[in-house]
Amino acid sequence: MTLEAVSRILDCQVITGDERLDEEVETGCGADLMSDVLAFVKPNGLLLTGLTNVQSVRTAHIAEVRAIVYVRGKLPDREAVELAKEKGIVLLATSHLLYESCGRLYASGLAGGGEVEGERSDAGRATVLPAV
Amino acid sequence: MPGEPLFCQRFEVAGRDFVNAGRASTTIKSILRDVGVPPALIRRAAIAAYEAEMNVVLYARKGTMELRVSPKDVQIRVQDEGDGIADIALAMQEGFSTASEEIRELGFGAGMGLPNIRKNADVFHIDSAVGKGTTLEITIRV
Numbered sequence: 001m002t003l004e005a006v007s008r009i010l011d012c013q014v015i016t017g018d019e020r021l022d023e024e025v026e027t028g029c030g031a032d033l034m035s036d037v038l039a040f041v042k043p044n045g046l047l048l049t050g051l052t053n054v055q056s057v058r059t060a061h062i063a064e065v066r067a068i069v070y071v072r073g074k075l076p077d078r079e080a081v082e083l084a085k086e087k088g089i090v091l092l093a094t095s096h097l098l099y100e101s102c103g104r105l106y107a108s109g110l111a112g113g114g115e116v117e118g119e120r121s122d123a124g125r126a127t128v129l130p131a132v
Numbered sequence: 133m134p135g136e137p138l139f140c141q142r143f144e145v146a147g148r149d150f151v152n153a154g155r156a157s158t159t160i161k162s163i164l165r166d167v168g169v170p171p172a173l174i175r176r177a178a179i180a181a182y183e184a185e186m187n188v189v190l191y192a193r194k195g196t197m198e199l200r201v202s203p204k205d206v207q208i209r210v211q212d213e214g215d216g217i218a219d220i221a222l223a224m225q226e227g228f229s230t231a232s233e234e235i236r237e238l239g240f241g242a243g244m245g246l247p248n249i250r251k252n253a254d255v256f257h258i259d260s261a262v263g264k265g266t267t268l269e270i271t272i273r274v
């Protein structure tokens with residue numbers, strides 16, 4: 001799904017990355033806790049969140065999220081916007097709630113991260129040992 | 133990347149510094165890209181590093197991160213001075229967290245940090261002493 005379609009479906013305001021709305025996201029992930037994002041979001045995915053601080057963008061960059069939709073009418077703070085510009089992450093904002101936003105995108109064909117094959121089949125198998 | 137020389141860099145991480153939290157891991161991600169580590173491994177290393185860095189920021193007084201890149205693996209060693217972890221097996225369970233409300237408001241404390249590190253590592257060593265601190269060794273094979 002293109003980011004332009006995401007923006008249209010969710011009646012979004014484009015905060016940064018207007019010139020990149022032709023790019024596509026493959027899956028969506030809705031979460032307010034960043035470790036959940038790191039655990040479940042897929043590369044080139046879309047993050048929907050109510051967390052508006054700089055860590056939302058830093059987490060997105062680390063996890064290779066292409067765009068963030070801030071829900072519930074929230075807007076990211078200045079540091080978050082600056083970091084998104086620097087890292088090339090598109091930021092959108094919608095007044096819709098997280099549940100509604102995810103539902104609209106899912107109904108329009110954007111899959112959840114759990115529905116596509118993960119990039120690593122042996123995830124979670126590292127041995128846990130005392131540090132030496 | 134056979135034949136590449138060993139790369140080594142050390143980062144200082146300050147506890148409770150929420151503004152700079154995650155900067156070291158962002159730099160580690162750039163370094164791994166620059167030295168030619170495969171993209172899928174970079175993402176795993178960056179996620180593991182970021183979770184480990186956030187644990188230092190959120191729970192410890194201070195810490196260090198050491199990145200070592202060799203032709204065969206990426207190693208990240210994180211050592212902090214802090215309260216330590218009383219029950220490592222419990223802390224390794226998904227959803228277990230001792231995070232305060234303040235930490236949760238920042239978007240952390242889901243109880244997924246250590247499980248996320250394990251998930252993304254090929255080998256994960258953890259050692260902790262209550263009242264002293266915690267050491268993590270994360271290895272991702274190239």
